Amino acid sequence: MTVYNIQNQWGGSSAPWHDGGVLNIGNRPDQLPIALHIQSGDGGLSFTGTMTYQGEGPIGLRATRVTENCYHAENQWGGKDAPWHDAGLFLLGARDGQNAVAFDLTSHDGQTVTGTMTYAGEGPIGVKGTKSPGVAFDATNQWGGSGAPWHQGGQWVLGCRPDQPVVGLEVSSHDNGKTLTGTMTYKGEGPIGFRGTRTMANTYSVVNQWGGNDAPWHPGGEWVLGCRGKQGVVAISAKGEGKGLTGTMMYAGEGPIGLTLVPSVAHVHATA
Template identity: 55%
Template sequence: MALYQVENQWGGNSAPWHEGGKWIIGSRDNQNPIAVDLQSFDGGKTLKGTMSYEGEGVISVRATRHGCNNYRVENQWGGSDAQWHDAGQWILGFRADQSIIALSVKSTDGGNTLSGTTTYESEGAIGFNASRAPGEAFTVVNQWGGSQEPWREGGTWVLGSRLDQAVIAIDVQSNDNGKTLTGTMTYANEGAIGFKASLIGANNYKVQNQWGGSSAPWQPAGIWVIGYRNNQPVTALSLLTDDQGETLSGEMTYLNEGSIAISASVVGETEPA
C-alpha cells in the first residue's frame, strides 16, 4: 500500500506549492505505481483509465468513490474481456465536497515520487507532486446501536508517521468541533507521548508529538487521515491494540453524534492474481 504526501501548484511554474494531503495510490506493498492516468465523467463518482506498476506494463483501472475521497479500485489485464481484480481502497483528493476528476502522473524513480497534474471538479488542471511517506493504512469499520448490530464501512485511515514502529494506542479529544485534536498516543516499545493535530483538509490532520515534559518542544509527526465523512470531523478517538498494532479497537465520536465503536485493521497487500 503506497502512501504519498502530495503538493499542488497553480498560477504558473514560479508559483508556490501548496499542501495537497495524504493520498493512497496503489495497493501493492513492494511494487510502486509508476504511471497513473485517470478521468471521471460523472463529477468524480467514478474514475477510469490506466496505470502501471514498477516492472509491469499498462493495466486498466476503474474506481468508485465512497465516503470522503475513498475509492474502491479494480484492475484489469489480459484484454477487455478479462476479469477485473480487486486493487484495494485508495484515497484520492484532499478537499471536502470537491472530488478529483482527473489524475495524470508519472515517476522517473521507481514510484518513490510522482509528478504531473490533477484536476478537481469545476476547476482546471493543477500541478501535482507526491513523495512516498511513512505511516500505516487501516481499514476501519464502525458499529452503533449495540454489540449485536452489524459493523459498517468506516473508510481507510492513515495513522502514524514512523517506519517500522506501529501505533498501539491513541486517546484524543476535540474542544472545537474537530478543528483540533489533543491528547496522547503510544508507539510500539515506547511510553505515551503528547499528541496535537490540526485539521488542514478533508479528514487530513497535521500532527505533532511531544515527549520529555510539558515544556519540551513539539515535533512534527506528519499528516494523518482520521475520519471518513464529508464535513463531519472526528471529535474523540480512543484506540488500543492487543496485537502490536495490527488491529486497533475502541470508541470514537463524529461531530454532533454520540460515541460509536471502531475497529481498525492494517491494510494487507493486494497481490495480482
C-alpha cells in the same frame, strides 16, 4: 500501501506550491506504483483508466467512491474480457466537498510522483508528492449494539515511523474536529503527546511531545482521520498490538461508535 504527501500548484510554473493532502494510489506491500492515468465522467463518483506498478505494464483501474475522497479500486489485466481484481481502498483527493475528477501522475522510482490532477469545476493543477512513512488503514464503524452491522469508515493514515506501528490513540477535540489533542503510543514505547490540526477535509498535521510538559514538539506526519468531511472527528480511543487497532470514536454531534482499523493491503498481482 503507498501513501504520498502531496502539494498542488496553480497559476503558472513560478507560482507557489500549496498543501494538497494525502493520496494513496496502491496497496501492494512490495510493489510501488509508477503511473496513474484516470478520469471521472460523473463528477468524481467513479474513475476509469490505467495504472502501472513497478515491473509491469499498464493495467486497468476502476474506482467507485465510498466516502469522502475514498474509493474502492479494482484492477484488470489480460484483456477487456478478463476479470477485475480487488485493489483495496484508494485516497483520491483531499478537499472538503469537492471531488477530484482526473489524475495524470508518473514516477521514476515509486518514491516521488509528479504530474497533474483536476478537481471538479477547475482546470488541471500541478502535483508533486513524496512517499509518506504513514501507514494506511481500512476503517469500519459500528453503531446500534454489538450485534449490529459494520459500515465502511474510509481509509485512514496514521503515524510517521514506518518500522514502528501505532498501538494506541487517545485524542479528543473541543472545536468540532478542527484540532485534536491527547496521547498516542508507538509500539515499544509509552504514551507521547499528540496535537493534530485539520488542514483539509480529513487531513491533520500532527506534532508529538515527549520528555515532559515543557519539552519541544516534534513533527508527527500528515494523518487522515475520519471520512465525513464537514463532520469532524471529536474523539478517538483505540488500541492494538501492531497489526491494527480497535476501539471507539465520535463524530461531531453524535455519540460513540465502534472503530476497527485494519492495514490496507492488496494481495493479488498482475503476474499471478
